[in-house]
Amino acid sequence: MDGKSSPHGRVYGASSQPRRRISPEHSANVDHLIELKNSERKHMTTLGHLINGARVNSEGRTQDIFNPSTGEVGGQVSLASKATVEEAVAAAQAAYPAWRNTPPAKRARVMFRFKQLLEEHADQICRLIGQEHGKIVHDAQGELQRGIENVEYACGVPELLKGEHSKNVGPGIDSWSEFQPLGVVAGITPFNFPAMVPLWMYPMAIACGNTFVLKPSERDPSSTLFIAELALEAGLPAGVLNVVNGDKEAVDALLDDPRVQAVSFVGSTPIAEYIYGRASANGKRCQALGGAKNHSIVMPDADMDNVVNSLTGAAFGSSGERCMALSVAVAVGDAAADALIAKMQEQMQTLKVGSFADAGNDFGPVITKAHQEKVCGYIDSAEAQGAEIVVDGRGVKVSGFENGFYVGGTLIDRVTPEMTCYQEEIFGPVLLVVRAGSMEEAMKLIDDHEYGNGTCIYTRDGEAARYFSDNIQVGMVGINVPLPVPVSYHSFGGWKRSLFGDLAAYGPDAVRFYTKRKTITQRWPSAGVREGAQFSFPS
């Protein structure tokens, strides 16, 4: 895609709405983001918010946005005040009545156009993701594709909202259930999938007739904002989708605003628990997806070459900054463990860590300097607590990018459950190996862990695999599949402290989360027929 053909001069607007243009200032901002080198971007204007169809640059607090590949500051983002959030919620509230009454087929048409714009601007989006997140372009493309698939699912909303109908539930009485939108919905998203996770949320919420206020991660907000602008260009009327950048102040304003009916959150478990508690206490519907510690079981009969290839990608891809990253391998039996360690060690010699811009790299930096230090701190603690550091990624230097936030691929053997590195989510390119005596022991480790997001078993034994998937206390299970991230027409959700709430993200659960059921029972009495008063319960 040609990076110069910004979409932002084009006219957009739903056919039933007045047509508007995105402001030239807004257009210039986006082009700046894409075209300027990081050193030049220090002088760019601060990234603002998207409220009621226009870019808003609020006064007040700001935060630096880094390019993790170079360690340089690439720009600043505004941190919305409570008043700015209230403005966004007011815009969403005002847009709701008309959008709610827009026929689902017309709402779906906007989603079709949105999908097309996302595909046309894929290169620009992936570059923005790379600049601020650090993931390599092929990884960003995968993320974006998974996001687009959620837009595709939302294109089917007329079918998904058809409801349920029963004729003659009683003499001359018909009954049906319909799924009505909630009103204003908020989404709060993490840094690690700045394109995909917001696309888990608002396409379906909006397709169902809600209006939306999104609060993206303040660490890499540019691709998220750019994509939201494409959604407006696709035809969303002003106020249907709003984006406020910010931190805790903005989040708390959303959680406390009585006009916000529901909150979708994805991020770390402590914050997920906080969001769920506060949103629920305020009477809102809430789904809060949290962190993870995804284990794979390596059975003695597994194809070890396949295991090693598969684990390498799943543990180190995206620098391990995925909630579905496989961060623990539980080898059943010492022979399997020794073979795994030997082959992993060999494979890891070929790992290439470096800048997002070089497509030849396997993975990039971690998100911030503080996070780099935190990940290395977990490796230090593993060493201090008696684990064996087999491949050490601490202190890795990338030539030409000496100030980038890099951690090399790290392999740690003889990890035990009491160790800090085992108990907590590291969220870095670190693979722990735990040795277990049996499959039951390996499964117990998984079941005892506080997280239950994803897991995988490597085996050639169908019976063992079936027993595993039937009984393991985890929400998403792979059998020889390392990252069992459900496709868009299933739903995504962990168990235990990886998800607070009853409904998972995207797919069929999202239709239920973003709507409320109303059941109507109807009778039209024939002219002149009158029933006497009935005092028994209708049956």
Ligand code: NAD
């Ligand atoms: P995070 O919890 O630090 O931040 C997530 C969001 O919460 C951001 O928008 C942030 O601004 C906001 N936030 C942060 N602190 C807050 C506070 N004190 N009060 C209110 N809001 C606050 O998460 P992160 O570091 O951006 O993302 C990584 C985490 O997300 C990892 O734990 C990862 O496992 C998890 N994650 C989970 C899933 C999933 O589907 N389960 C998917 C992606 C990421």
